Amino acid sequence: MIGFETADQLTEALAGEGYLVDSELAVVVHLATLLDRPLLLEGPAGVGKTELAKALAAASGRDLIRLQCYEGLDDSRALYEWDYARQLLHVQMLRDRIGDELSSYESLSAASAALAGTDVGIYTEDFLVARPLLAAILSPTPTVLLVDEIDRTDEAMEAVMLEVLAERQVTVPELGTFAARSAPWVILTSNDTRELSPALKRRCLHFQVSYPTAEREQRIVAVRAPDVEESVIADVVGLARRLRELPLRKSPSIAEVIDAARAAAILGRADQPVDGPDPALLSMLVKFGTDLDHVRSAMATTVATQGERVSIDGTLPVGSPTARAFGAGRARSAVRS
Numbered sequence: 001m002i003g004f005e006t007a008d009q010l011t012e013a014l015a016g017e018g019y020l021v022d023s024e025l026a027v028v029v030h031l032a033t034l035l036d037r038p039l040l041l042e043g044p045a046g047v048g049k050t051e052l053a054k055a056l057a058a059a060s061g062r063d064l065i066r067l068q069c070y071e072g073l074d075d076s077r078a079l080y081e082w083d084y085a086r087q088l089l090h091v092q093m094l095r096d097r098i099g100d101e102l103s104s105y106e107s108l109s110a111a112s113a114a115l116a117g118t119d120v121g122i123y124t125e126d127f128l129v130a131r132p133l134l135a136a137i138l139s140p141t142p143t144v145l146l147v148d149e150i151d152r153t154d155e156a157m158e159a160v161m162l163e164v165l166a167e168r169q170v171t172v173p174e175l176g177t178f179a180a181r182s183a184p185w186v187i188l189t190s191n192d193t194r195e196l197s198p199a200l201k202r203r204c205l206h207f208q209v210s211y212p213t214a215e216r217e218q219r220i221v222a223v224r225a226p227d228v229e230e231s232v233i234a235d236v237v238g239l240a241r242r243l244r245e246l247p248l249r250k251s252p253s254i255a256e257v258i259d260a261a262r263a264a265a266i267l268g269r270a271d272q273p274v275d276g277p278d279p280a281l282l283s284m285l286v287k288f289g290t291d292l293d294h295v296r297s298a299m300a301t302t303v304a305t306q307g308e309r310v311s312i313d314g315t316l317p318v319g320s321p322t323a324r325a326f327g328a329g330r331a332r333s334a335v336r337s
Contacts, residue, residue, distance in 0.1 A: 002060055004030055010059075019048070019055035020212075020220050028207045029056065038165045038186035040201065043209035046253020048220075049189040050148055056185065057144035065139070065184070066146040067132035069153045075160045079170060080134045087122040123174040133161065134170045134178065142182040150200075151190040158200045165203045214241060217254065224258045228265040236261045240285055246298055252285040260284040 004010040007023075007030040014021050021029070029052070032039040041049040057064035067078055130138055136145040147161065163169060168180040188204065190196060212220065214237060221233045236257060244251040252260075263281050286292045 004033060004060075006030070013059035014052075014055050017055040017058045018223050019051060020216060020223060021052065022212065022216070025052075025207055025209065028205060032187075032205050033185055035205070036168075036183055038188060038204040040188045040190065040196070040204040040206045041209050042190045042192055042196075042206070044211070044251060045191045046251070046255060047209045047211055048254055049187075049209055050146065053144055053146040053148075053187040053189075056187070060142075060144070060185075062185065063139065063141065063143045064146060065132050065136045065143050066148060069147065069149045069151075069157070071152055071154075073153050073157055075157075076131070078131055078133050078157065078160060080131055080172060081129050082123075083127045083129050087127050090122055090127070125175065128172065128175070133164050134172075136184040136186075137164065137168065137170050137178050137180045139184070140181050143184045145184040145186045147186065147188040149191060150188050151193045151196060155197050158197050162199060162203065165200070211241075211244060211251075212254070214238070217241075217257065220254060221258050221261050225262050225265075228261045232264050232268070233261050236264055243285055243295060246291075246294060248286070248291040248294065249288045250291065256284055256287075 002013075004013060007026045010030045010033075011021055011023070011026045014026070029039060031037075041052065043049060053066075054064060056062075128134075132145070132147075136143050150158070150161075163171065165186060168183065169177050171177045188200075211217070217237050217240075218230070218233050221228070221237060222230065225233070240252040240257045240260070260281055263284060267281065282292070282295075286295055
C-alpha cells in the first residue's frame with residue numbers, strides 16, 4: 001500500500017492504471033487522501049466517477065469495497081445484519097444446557113428473568129455479518145470505500161452513513177461502537193438525479209465532474225483501445241460530443257465511446273461500403289428509441305439547413321463528420337474534416 005506525496009505523483013499512478021485524470025480533480029483527490037476526508041463526485045453518468053475509485057484502489061494497493069446504492073437500500077444491506085440462522089442453531093445447541101440451568105426455578109417468571117440475565121452468546125461479533133460500510137471499518141488493512149450512486153437512496157439512508165463519513169465508526173447497539181481499524185479512503189458518487197442533503201455535503205470534499213475535453217477523451221480512448229487508429233478515434237469522439245449537445249435521455253458515456261471506437265475498427269476490416277451510419281455502431285452510443293428518433297431528426301434538420309447531399313438512409317450528409325465517424329471510420333481511412 002502506498003500514499004501519494006504530490007498530485008503529480010497521484011496522476012502518474014492513476015495513468016499507470018489506465019485512468020487519465022484531470023489536473024484539477026487530481027488535486028482534490030490528493031487533498032482528500034491527505035486530509036482523510038470523504039470525496040463526493042457529482043456529475044452525469046458515464047464520466048468516469050466509479051472508474052476513478054477503482055483506479056485509485058489499484059494504484060494505492062488498497063482493496064476496493066463497494067456499496068452500490070439503490071432505491072429502498074436499508075441499513076441491514078449497507079451496515080450489518082445478524083446471522084439469524086447461525087444464532088438459532090447456537091440456541092438449539094444450548095437448549096439442553098439451558099433446561100438444566102433453569103430447572104431449579106419454581107416459577108416460569110423466575111426462570112424467564114434468569115434467562116434474560118444470562119448471556120447465551122448470540123450477540124457477538126461471530127454472528128455479525130458485515131456489509132460494505134462496516135466491512136470498511138473492520139478491515140485490518142486500508143481500503144477504498146466506494147459509495148456508488150448515493151443519490152439513488154433517500155435522505156434517511158444518508159443519515160445512516162453520516163457516522164461512517166464523519167467519525168469513521170459504526171455503532172452496533174448490542175455490541176457498542178467499532179472504530180476504524182484502518183483509515184479507509186471514501187469516495188461517493190452521484191449522478192445528480194436529486195439534491196443531496198447539506199449534512200452529507202458538509203462532511204465531504206466536493207468536485208463536479210464533467211465530460212473531458214475532446215483532446216483528453218481521445219487520449220482516454222487511445223489508452224483503452226490502443227489498436228484503433230487515431231483518425232477513427234477522433235471521428236467517434238467528435239460524434240459523441242455532438243450527441244451530448246442534444247437533449248437525450250442518456251448521453252454517450254466514455255465507456256460507450258471506447259466500445260464504439262473498437263467496433264468501428266472491427267467493422268472496418270470487413271471493407272464494407274461507405275453508406276452512412278451503421279446501425280450497430282450507432283446503437284453503442286444511443287441506447288433509447290426516443291433518443292435515436294431525436295438524433296435522426298436533428299441530423300436531418302442539419303442536412304436540410306446546410307443543403308448537403310444525404311446518404312442512402314436519408315438522414316446524414318455524405319462526407320459529413322458524422323458520416324465519416326461511422327462510414328469512413330469503418331473503412332479505416334477516415335477523411336478528416
